[in-house]
Amino acid sequence: MTDDILKVLISENEIKQKVQELGKTISSDYEGKNVLVLGVLKGSFVFMADLIRELSIPVEVEFMAVSSYHSGVKTSGVVKIIKDIDINPQNLHILIVEDILDSGLTLSYLKGLLMQRGATDIRIATLLDKPARRIADIKADYTCFEVPDEFVVGYGLDYAEQYRNLPYVGVLKPEVYGQPAGQEKQAKG
Numbered sequence: 134m135t136d137d138i139l140k141v142l143i144s145e146n147e148i149k150q151k152v153q154e155l156g157k158t159i160s161s162d163y164e165g166k167n168v169l170v171l172g173v174l175k176g177s178f179v180f181m182a183d184l185i186r187e188l189s190i191p192v193e194v195e196f197m198a199v200s201s202y203h204s205g206v207k208t209s210g211v212v213k214i215i216k217d218i219d220i221n222p223q224n225l226h227i228l229i230v231e232d233i234l235d236s237g238l239t240l241s242y243l244k245g246l247l248m249q250r251g252a253t254d255i256r257i258a259t260l261l262d263k264p265a266r267r268i269a270d271i272k273a274d275y276t277c278f279e280v281p282d283e284f285v286v287g288y289g290l291d292y293a294e295q296y297r298n299l300p301y302v303g304v305l306k307p308e309v310y311g312q313p314a315g316q317e318k319q320a321k322g
């Protein structure tokens with residue numbers, strides 16, 4: 134598996150440190166509030182598992198699964214809910230946890246939906262931010278790392294459902310995709 138990695142972009146130690154810092158910040162920002170930590174499957178599950186263990190405030194945990202349709206260079210902006218939350222988000226402070234903020238279409242849709250359903254406040258915590266690719270007008274409230282416009286895998290992020298279990302974030306060798314570097318890749322969750 135590691136033979137497929139061109140370079141390690143963010144090491145296991147760097148991630149650990151940043152997640153610890155973020156946990157402290159979030160814990161103090163949300164002190165005294167009822168927080169629902171909402172992970173977007175599947176990519177967020179590793180980050181979320183580590184992040185919630187750095188929180189000193191009481192939290193509830195839920196997951197949603199959505200799929201966004203990216204075909205080639207076009208992004209349709211259509212987001213389909215595969216798994217919804219079972220609880221009513223009314224009057225809750227929701228912290229959405231994502232693996233990467235890319236076009237932003239998924240999160241902008243999710244945020245709108247949860248606002249419509251009556252959440253008091255919605256913030257976004259993302260492990261990675263790739264601002265170069267943003268289409269939707271959306272910003273993360275908490276970001277661990279900004280990454281260049283390269284397709285990355287590991288620590289929850291996949292290529293063709295592989296590499297989620299790498300403990301670091303890395304860039305794949307172009308030959309793994311069977312196409313030159315920098316071209317659009319397909320990703321799910």
Ligand code: IMP
Pocket residue numbers: 176201231232233234235236237238239240283284285286290291292320321322
């Ligand atoms: P969006 O384009 O911001 O809606 O991001 C949708 C999803 O695409 C993210 O949650 C990731 O699961 C996936 N994605 C975007 N960029 C990458 C990447 O570089 N590697 C792996 N998955 C990605």
Ligand code: MG
Pocket residue numbers: 173174175176177231232233321322
């Ligand atoms: Mg995702």
